[in-house]
Amino acid sequence: MRYPEAERGPVIDVLHGERVADPYRWLEDPAAPDTRAWLDAQDELYQKHIDPELRRTFRRRVVELADTGSVSAPVWRGDRRFTLRRVAGQEHAVLHVADGGEPERTLLDPTVLDPSGTTTLDAWRSDPSGRLLACQVSRGGTERAELLVLDVETGETLDGPIDRCRYSPVAWLPDGKGFYYVRAEPGDETRRRVRLHLIGEPPEHDTPVTEPATSHGVGISADGHWLVISTADGSDPRNDLYIADLTTATHQLRPVQQDVDARAAAAIGPDGRLYIVTDRDAPRVRLCVADPTNPSDWTELIPEDKEAVLSDFAFLDGLIAITRIRSGTSELSLHDARTGERRRDVPLPSPGILGPLSTRPGGGRELWFTHSGMATPEAVWHYDTSDNSLTLWEPSPSPIVLPPLETHQITCTSADGTPVRVDVMARPHQGPDPRPAILYGYGGFGIPLTPSYAADALAWVDEGGVLAIAHLRGGGEDGTTSHRAGIQGRKQRVFDDFLAAAEELVSTGWTSPDRLAIWGESNGGLLVGAALTQRPDLFAAAVCVAPLLDMVRYDLSGMGAMWHGEYGSPADPEAFGWLRAYSPYHHVHEGTAYPATLFAVFDGDSRVDPLHARKMCAALQWATAGDRPVLLRRESDVGHASRSAGRSYDLAADLLAFVTTQTTP
Numbered sequence: 001m002r003y004p005e006a007e008r009g010p011v012i013d014v015l016h017g018e019r020v021a022d023p024y025r026w027l028e029d030p031a032a033p034d035t036r037a038w039l040d041a042q043d044e045l046y047q048k049h050i051d052p053e054l055r056r057t058f059r060r061r062v063v064e065l066a067d068t069g070s071v072s073a074p075v076w077r078g079d080r081r082f083t084l085r086r087v088a089g090q091e092h093a094v095l096h097v098a099d100g101g102e103p104e105r106t107l108l109d110p111t112v113l114d115p116s117g118t119t120t121l122d123a124w125r126s127d128p129s130g131r132l133l134a135c136q137v138s139r140g141g142t143e144r145a146e147l148l149v150l151d152v153e154t155g156e157t158l159d160g161p162i163d164r165c166r167y168s169p170v171a172w173l174p175d176g177k178g179f180y181y182v183r184a185e186p187g188d189e190t191r192r193r194v195r196l197h198l199i200g201e202p203p204e205h206d207t208p209v210t211e212p213a214t215s216h217g218v219g220i221s222a223d224g225h226w227l228v229i230s231t232a233d234g235s236d237p238r239n240d241l242y243i244a245d246l247t248t249a250t251h252q253l254r255p256v257q258q259d260v261d262a263r264a265a266a267a268i269g270p271d272g273r274l275y276i277v278t279d280r281d282a283p284r285v286r287l288c289v290a291d292p293t294n295p296s297d298w299t300e301l302i303p304e305d306k307e308a309v310l311s312d313f314a315f316l317d318g319l320i321a322i323t324r325i326r327s328g329t330s331e332l333s334l335h336d337a338r339t340g341e342r343r344r345d346v347p348l349p350s351p352g353i354l355g356p357l358s359t360r361p362g363g364g365r366e367l368w369f370t371h372s373g374m375a376t377p378e379a380v381w382h383y384d385t386s387d388n389s390l391t392l393w394e395p396s397p398s399p400i401v402l403p404p405l406e407t408h409q410i411t412c413t414s415a416d417g418t419p420v421r422v423d424v425m426a427r428p429h430q431g432p433d434p435r436p437a438i439l440y441g442y443g444g445f446g447i448p449l450t451p452s453y454a455a456d457a458l459a460w461v462d463e464g465g466v467l468a469i470a471h472l473r474g475g476g477e478d479g480t481t482s483h484r485a486g487i488q489g490r491k492q493r494v495f496d497d498f499l500a501a502a503e504e505l506v507s508t509g510w511t512s513p514d515r516l517a518i519w520g521e522s523n524g525g526l527l528v529g530a531a532l533t534q535r536p537d538l539f540a541a542a543v544c545v546a547p548l549l550d551m552v553r554y555d556l557s558g559m560g561a562m563w564h565g566e567y568g569s570p571a572d573p574e575a576f577g578w579l580r581a582y583s584p585y586h587h588v589h590e591g592t593a594y595p596a597t598l599f600a601v602f603d604g605d606s607r608v609d610p611l612h613a614r615k616m617c618a619a620l621q622w623a624t625a626g627d628r629p630v631l632l633r634r635e636s637d638v639g640h641a642s643r644s645a646g647r648s649y650d651l652a653a654d655l656l657a658f659v660t661t662q663t664t665p
Contacts, residue, residue: 001629003621004041007034013552016573020552020586024615028557030603035614042617042632049629051657058459058660059653065462066455066649068377069397073358073368080130080152082107084121088398091117091644095124095135097152107155108135117644118637123167126152127176128222128361132199134170134179141604141639143167144189147181149199162203164189169217174224180209182216189606190561194218194229210253214562220246221268222362226292228266228274229253236565237446237483239263243274243295256295263480268292270315270363271337275301277313284479285310287322287340301340309448309479314357314367316385319343321367323354327409328423328451328477330354332369334385346383347390352376353450368393374425374451375402375458403462404428412504415496418473418485422501423451424510426466436465436663437511438543439502443472443494444523445566446483456652463660466510470501472527488568489578495530502531502538517541517595517659522608522640523548523566529584529616532595539595541628541662543655546605546640549612551583552576557609585612588619593626596662600655601632604639628662 008023027035067088075082079100086093092110110121122145124135133152136145146161147168164184171180178198183206185191191212197203210216210231217230217239227246232239241264242253257264262280269275274295276288282304289301301320304310308326315321320335330353332346348354352373359367365385372378377396383389408424429435438460442449449469457467471477474486474494486494502518505511516539520528525547532542552570554560568575580586588594599617601610613632620630633654638647 001621001627003630004038004045006038006618006622008622015552015570015580016576018576018580020580022550022553022615024618027614027618028609028611030610030614038618039614039632039634043634046631046633049631050654051661054657054660055653058463058656059649061459061462062455062649062652062656065400065402065458066645067398068400068453068455070378071370071380071394071397073355073370073380074393075126075358076360077126077128077130078361080126082124082126082130082133083394084124085397086645091646092120095121097130107133107152108150110137111644113137114139116637117646120642122642123170125170125172127172127179128174129176132158132172132176134172134181136165136168138166138639140637141602141641141643142606143639143641144606159199162197169219171218171220171227173220174222180218180220180227182218185212190214190559192216209251217265219267222270226268226274227251228256228268230265234565235445235563237263237279237480237487241266241276243292245292254295256290269337275313277310279480283481284308287313287320302335303340309476312354312357314359315363316359316367317363317365319385321346321357321359323357323369325353325448325450325477327421328353328449328471330371330450332383344388346388349379349381349390349392350376351451353452372453374407374423374453375405377453403458405458405461410504410508412500414473414493414500416493418493418497420497420500421471421477422504423469423471424466424505425457425461425468426510427461427464432509434506434509434512434515436515436517436660437468437505438465438517438519438659439468439470439498439505440519440524441470441472441498441501441527442520442522442524443470443474443486443497443527445474446476446480448476456656459652460656460659465660465663466505468501468505468510470498472497472501474523487566488575491567491578492582494527495534495582498527498531499535499538502535506538513538514540514665515663517543517663519543519545519655519659520547521545525549525608525613526551526584530582532597533584533587534582536592536594541596541598541659543598543600543659544613544616545600545655546602546608546610547599547612547616548608549583549616550585551579552586554579554612557611558605559607560609585616585619588616588623590623591625592623594620594624594628594630596628596658597630598655598658599632600651601634602638602640603634603636607640610634631658 011022011025069087072084081098095108096104097107098104122136133150138145147165149159168182194209195206219228227244241256264278266276274290286304287302288298308324312323355370367383380394382393599613601613
C-alpha cells in the first residue's frame with residue numbers, strides 16, 4: 001500500500017511527569033491546508049479499494065430488508081393521535097396526526113422542510129390538548145437542534161426557532177401557553193439550564209429555573225401543580241432530583257434525591273402520588289412512591305427483580321404496566337397501582353424488545369407499544385386490560401422476505417473469570433468450516449444492546465456471514481452494576497470481555513482469526529481501537545465508526561468534556577494513568593501487522609470529533625507491517641446519529657463490502 005504522506009511531527013506533551021508523543025497533532029485542524037490535502041488523498045485511496053460491485057450488491061439487499069420501514073406507538077393528546085412512520089422509499093420518518101376517527105394526515109415531513117435530505121426531526125412533543133406541537137430539527141447531522149412550535153391544525157409555525165436545544169425534553173403547561181425546556185448556555189453546549197418559555201415571547205426573555213449543569217430532565221403534572229426536574233453534572237451514573245409546587249409564589253425546588261450515588265426519575269401519577277423509578281439500593285431498578293409534599297420520604301412499591309432490569313412503566317386505570325429486560329428480552333407485567341402486587345403477565349408475540357409504553361392521558365384501560373426482534377420488523381401492538389387481549393394495531397409498514405437464520409446464545413469467560421453473554425445469528429450451516437464473522441460490541445454509558453431489527457445485520461447473515469453481539473460490562477444489560485463494572489479505572493474489563501468473546505467464536509469453530517471482523521461505533525469505536533491494538537493477531541478486519549481514540553485529549557473536543565464520569569479526566573493524575581494505559585492512538589507500534597481497518601467519520605459530528613479517526617488512521621498507516629489496508633471513509637452533511645435512509649444504506653453497503661473483502665479468502 002502507498003499511503004498519503006503524513007508527516008510525524010515533533011509534538012511531545014509532558015503530562016503528570018510523563019512524556020506523551022502526539023505526532024499527528026496537526027491533523028486536529030480540519031481547515032488547515034495540509035489536513036485538507038491529506039483528506040483528499042484519503043478519499044481517493046478509499047474509492048480505489050472498495051469493490052463497487054460488492055457495494056451495489058449489499059446496497060440492494062440492505063434496501064430490501066430496510067424497506068420494512070418503521071413506526072411508533074401512537075401518542076394520544078385530547079382526541080388527536082400522533083404517529084411517526086417511515087414507509088418504503090421514504091428518506092425520513094414522517095409525523096402524522098389523526099383527529100378523532102378521521103384519516104391520518106401529514107403534519108411534519110423533514111424532506112419537505114429540506115429536499116436535500118440533510119435535515120432531521122430530532123424530537124417532538126404535543127401540548128396536552130393536541131393543538132400545538134413543539135418539535136426540534138437539526139441540519140447537516142449536527143444535532144444542534146432548533147425548537148419550533150407548530151399549529152397542529154394548519155402546520156403553521158407559531159413560535160421559534162429557539163436554538164441550542166439539543167434533544168431537549170419539553171414539559172408543556174396544561175393550558176398550552178408555554179413549556180419548560182432545556183437550553184445550552186451561549187458558547188458552551190455542555191452547560192444547560194431548564195427554562196420556562198411562553199409562546200410568542202423572545203427566547204432571551206425565558207425564565208431560568210436551574211443553575212447550569214450537563215444535563216436535565218423535566219416533567220410536569222397533568223394539572224400543572226407539580227414540576228419535577230432531574231439534574232446531572234457529567235456522565236456519572238447518578239443525578240439529583242427535585243420537585244417544585246407551582247401553586248406557590250416561589251416555585252422553590254425541594255430535593256427528592258440529592259448527593260446520592262444513584263439515578264432516579266419521577267412523575268406524578270393520576271392518583272397524585274410521586275412515582276420514583278430508581279437504582280438506589282437496587283442495581284436492576286425498583287419503583288417507589290412518595291407524597292409530593294414530603295418528597296424525600298419514599299416507600300417501595302414494586303421491588304427490584306434480581307435477574308431483570310426495569311426499563312419502563314406507564315399508568316393505567318388502577319394498574320401500572322411495567323416492562324423489564326431479562327437476558328436481552330423484554331417482558332411486560334401489570335401491577336396494582338396501590339399495593340404494587342403483580343396482577344398478571346402480558347403474553348408477547350415472540351421474544352424481542354418493546355419500545356416505549358403509550359397510554360391515553362390519565363390512564364385508561366388501553367396500552368400501545370412497538371415490538372421487534374433480530375429478525376422481526378417493528379410493529380405496533382395494542383393491549384386491552386378489560387379483556388386481557390393483545391392484538392396487532394399496525395404491522396410493519398412494508399412486508400419483506402427474510403433469509404432463513406438461527407439464533408444462539410453462548411457464554412464465554414473474561415480474563416477475571418466473569419461470564420460474558422454473546423448472541424449469535426447465522427444461516428443454518430452444514431460442515432465444520434469456519435465462516436466470515438462480525439463481532440459487534442459497545443460496552444459503555446449503561447446502554448444495553450437489545451435484539452433490535454437491523455437490515456445491515458440481516459444482509460450480512462443472508463450472504464453467509466455470522467453476526468455475534470457481545471454483552472459487555474460498561475453496558476446496561478444487567479443494570480447499574482454492569483455499567484459501573486466497566487467505567488473509569490475498570491474500562492480494561494470491557495476490552496477483556498470483548499477479546500474473550502472473539503476467542504470463544506474462534507475456539508468453538510464459528511470463525512477463525514483470518515475471517516473475523518470487529519465492528520463498533522462511537523464508544524464502540526473506542527472498543528474496536530483498543531481490541532485491534534491489544535490483539536492485532538486475533539482479527540482480519542476492523543470497522544471503526546465515529547470513534548474515540550485519543551483518550552489523552554478526548555475531553556478537548558466534541559462533547560468529550562461531559563464524559564469524565566465514564567472515562568475519567570486526563571487532568572487527574574490517577575485517571576490519566578487509566579486512559580494512557582489503553583488509549584488506542586498511543587498504543588500503535590511500528591512494525592506490527594494490524595488488521596485491515598476502515599474508519600468511518602462524518603463532518604457534521606458534534607459529539608465525537610473526526611480528529612480521533614484522522615490521527616489514528618495516519619498512525620496505523622505509518623506503523624502497519626502487513627499488507628491489509630487502512631482506509632478512511634468520510635461523509636459531509638451528516639453527523640453522529642440521525643440521517644436519511646439513503647445515506648444509511650450507502651454507509652451500510654460500504655462497510656459490509658469492506659468486511660466481506662477482508663474476511664473472504
